[in-house]
Amino acid sequence: MSELIVRRLLVDMEAPIARHWCDGDPFRTAFLNALSMSFPVGEQFFIDAVRGGFKALPEQAQQRFQAQVQGFVGQEATHRRLHGLYNDHLAQLGMVNGWAPRSQARLKQLEGADPRHPLAITAAYEHFTAIFATWLLEHPGVLGKQDPRLATLWLWHSAEEAEHRTVAFDLYQALDGSHEWRIRWFRRVSYGFLLDALRQTLDNLRRDGTLWQWRTWAGAGRFLFGRDGLIRNTFGAWRDYFRRDFHPAQHDASASAAWLEANERQYVPVGRQVPGQTGLAAQQHRG
Numbered sequence: 001m002s003e004l005i006v007r008r009l010l011v012d013m014e015a016p017i018a019r020h021w022c023d024g025d026p027f028r029t030a031f032l033n034a035l036s037m038s039f040p041v042g043e044q045f046f047i048d049a050v051r052g053g054f055k056a057l058p059e060q061a062q063q064r065f066q067a068q069v070q071g072f073v074g075q076e077a078t079h080r081r082l083h084g085l086y087n088d089h090l091a092q093l094g095m096v097n098g099w100a101p102r103s104q105a106r107l108k109q110l111e112g113a114d115p116r117h118p119l120a121i122t123a124a125y126e127h128f129t130a131i132f133a134t135w136l137l138e139h140p141g142v143l144g145k146q147d148p149r150l151a152t153l154w155l156w157h158s159a160e161e162a163e164h165r166t167v168a169f170d171l172y173q174a175l176d177g178s179h180e181w182r183i184r185w186f187r188r189v190s191y192g193f194l195l196d197a198l199r200q201t202l203d204n205l206r207r208d209g210t211l212w213q214w215r216t217w218a219g220a221g222r223f224l225f226g227r228d229g230l231i232r233n234t235f236g237a238w239r240d241y242f243r244r245d246f247h248p249a250q251h252d253a254s255a256s257a258a259w260l261e262a263n264e265r266q267y268v269p270v271g272r273q274v275p276g277q278t279g280l281a282a283q284q285h286r287g
């Protein structure tokens with residue numbers, strides 16, 4: 001696996017978010033906003049799970065994982081911070097995040113569990129994120145042209161999700177996590193994730209006043225089931241996770257590498273200075 005670099009994204013998260021920022025499409029906007037609402041809590045859980053798994057490894061194995069774990073934690077911490085700023089704008093628009101407190105309550109029940117349980121849950125979510133991320137990177141037009149800043153945010157996040165897709169899975173395997181539990185958690189996570197995403201999307205649409213509009217559901221049909229649609233194009237990759245010999249690296253991540261290479265001006269690798277980089281974006285991503 002290549003080195004996991006932590007990148008500061010040079011986007012201005014101070015500017016407000018338009019009601020239908022995603023291509024003027026209420027459903028796509030509500031769905032992506034719902035996902036964003038889940039990230040600060042979800043990604044903190046992934047960080048804790050990966051740290052917990054790392055601590056449970058024998059010392060020799062820790063050396064092998066150290067750089068990957070550090071990169072994973074740094075990337076997820078940056079994602080959750082920017083999505084936190086994104087979510088503040090959603091609150092200004094009158095959206096109410098019900099997903100985060102529900103997740104928090106559910107995840108609390110895992111306190112004190114064997115570290116392989118939170119890791120299996122994290123690996124399952126990371127599979128979901130990686131296949132969604134790859135689909136988005138391959139269909140960037142979905143994000144529209146109205147808010148290039150948010151399009152960049154989603155594609156950067158996607159690129160890093162695809163990039164670090166093996167970390168939680170490898171840790172789970174290094175701790176002798178069983179296939180049976182991996183699948184059991186994947187089923188539960190799949191069911192829970194779809195239900196949570198649907199519930200928050202519907203709530204966002206209801207508060208937006210577009211829940212009962214025909215265009216909302218016509219857009220949803222195209223987005224989910226169209227020729228290039230999300231479900232149609234990711235179902236096979238989702239199902240691969242059930243295979244006993246599955247490993248996330250079997251899925252192609254070249255779209256991630258290509259985006260990161262083509263968009264080097266959009267971010268700064270942490271720890272490296274960009275001469276003359278000033279202004280709001282640079283200030284925002286310090287600290």
Ligand SMILES: [Fe+2]
Pocket residue numbers: 043075076079080157161
């Ligand atoms: Fe992330």
Ligand SMILES: [Fe+2]
Pocket residue numbers: 046076126129161164
């Ligand atoms: Fe991730």
